[in-house]
Amino acid sequence: MREPTITNRETGSCFDSTAIDKVKGRAGGHESLPTREPDVSAFSLSRKTQRITPSGFMRKGTGASTFEAELTDEKKISKTRIKDFPAYAERPNPPNTEFRRFYERGDLPVQVDHGGVHNRIAWKVGIEKLDFHHYLPIFFDGLRELEEPYCFLATQGVYDMMSEGFNKVLPVIPQLIIPIKTALNTRKKKVIVKVLKVLQCLVTADAGAEGQNLIGQALVPYYRQILPVLNIFIRQTENLGDGIDYGQQKKENLGELIMETLEYFEIHGGEDAFINIKYLVPTYQSVVLS
Numbered sequence: 001m002r003e004p005t006i007t008n009r010e011t012g013s014c015f016d017s018t019a020i021d022k023v024k025g026r027a028g029g030h031e032s033l034p035t036r037e038p039d040v041s042a043f044s045l046s047r048k049t050q051r052i053t054p055s056g057f058m059r060k061g062t063g064a065s066t067f068e069a070e071l072t073d074e075k076k077i078s079k080t081r082i083k084d085f086p087a088y089a090e091r092p093n094p095p096n097t098e099f100r101r102f103y104e105r106g107d108l109p110v111q112v113d114h115g116g117v118h119n120r121i122a123w124k125v126g127i128e129k130l131d132f133h134h135y136l137p138i139f140f141d142g143l144r145e146l147e148e149p150y151c152f153l154a155t156q157g158v159y160d161m162m163s164e165g166f167n168k169v170l171p172v173i174p175q176l177i178i179p180i181k182t183a184l185n186t187r188k189k190k191v192i193v194k195v196l197k198v199l200q201c202l203v204t205a206d207a208g209a210e211g212q213n214l215i216g217q218a219l220v221p222y223y224r225q226i227l228p229v230l231n232i233f234i235r236q237t238e239n240l241g242d243g244i245d246y247g248q249q250k251k252e253n254l255g256e257l258i259m260e261t262l263e264y265f266e267i268h269g270g271e272d273a274f275i276n277i278k279y280l281v282p283t284y285q286s287v288v289l290s
Contacts, residue, residue: 018100018101023094023096025094026094027091027093027094027182027185027186028091028181028185029091029092030091033086033091088187088232088233090186093191095147097145098137098138098141098142099138099139099141099142099154100142100145102138103142108138109124109125110123110124110153112149112153121160123160127160128164128165130165132165132171133175136161136172136176137175137176137179139157139161140158141182142157143158143180143191143198144182144183144186144188144191146191158198159201163205166206170214170218173218174222181225184230187233189254192233193251196257196261200264202219203215203265203268204216207268213268213269216264216268216269216270217269220269220273223277224280227281228280230262230281231280231281231282233254233258234283235255236254236258237253237255237256238253238255266286266287267288274286274288
């Protein structure tokens with residue numbers, strides 16, 4: 001079943017322009033996370049402990065299994081799920097991207113070409129004539145969009161620009177780091193999966209050209225902005241036992257996709273890639289034969 005389209009309250013409709021000036025919040029911000037108040041009594045001299053009576057100790061024949069069986073449901077401590085920790089919580093993702101603002105203003109030379117089977121992007125100008133320093137960061141900023149048509153246009157536009165003008169991508173790498181970091185900091189699974197697939201395509205964009213792997217080597221100094229979020233979700237794998245993972249074909253398994261992306265970084269990042277990945281993701285193991 002197809003998932004419903006996510007519509008932000010600020011937009012109302014895809015035909016209405018977004019009031020970006022009224023959108024509050026910062027993408028990937030920590031302000032909205034629930035805060036836990038510390039137990040003040042634990043650090044004060046007024047904390048009282050209950051004295052254990054002789055009958056409270058274990059007796060002969062009362063092992064761990066028997067003792068646990070006698071515990072009531074109120075006394076059992078419920079284990080906190082790993083997804084309940086604040087580090088895994090989703091961050092705000094307000095609809096205030098530069099891509100949305102430029103597209104609604106009519107400044108982007110793209111429109112949706114509704115084909116018979118799949119939609120495509122109809123470029124009003126040849127991709128080789130575009131100023132990548134201006135347009136490519138805008139399209140990368142739209143990767144955190146989840147609402148149509150912005151989501152499709154930004155994602156497909158990035159792929160088209162990297163495939164047609166791969167020789168113009170290398171000088172723009174420093175301008176792409178902040179949009180990539182912002183999208184990953186939202187910690188939404190759909191956004192992270194989308195960004196990881198784009199990163200795999202980015203490091204291999206110039207693999208077949210002269211001076212290959214220059215893009216992968218140019219990303220090495222920026223691992224400190226990209227990899228911390230990947231280190232958090234690297235263990236988010238699906239343990240289905242003997243079940244079938246139907247999302248495997250679409251590469252939606254987050255843990256496996258992160259490992260695959262790190263392997264791309266090491267293979268195409270040069271000799272300094274592994275030590276920088278290992279510094280930020282300690283559990284990563286090299287796949288390059290020495």
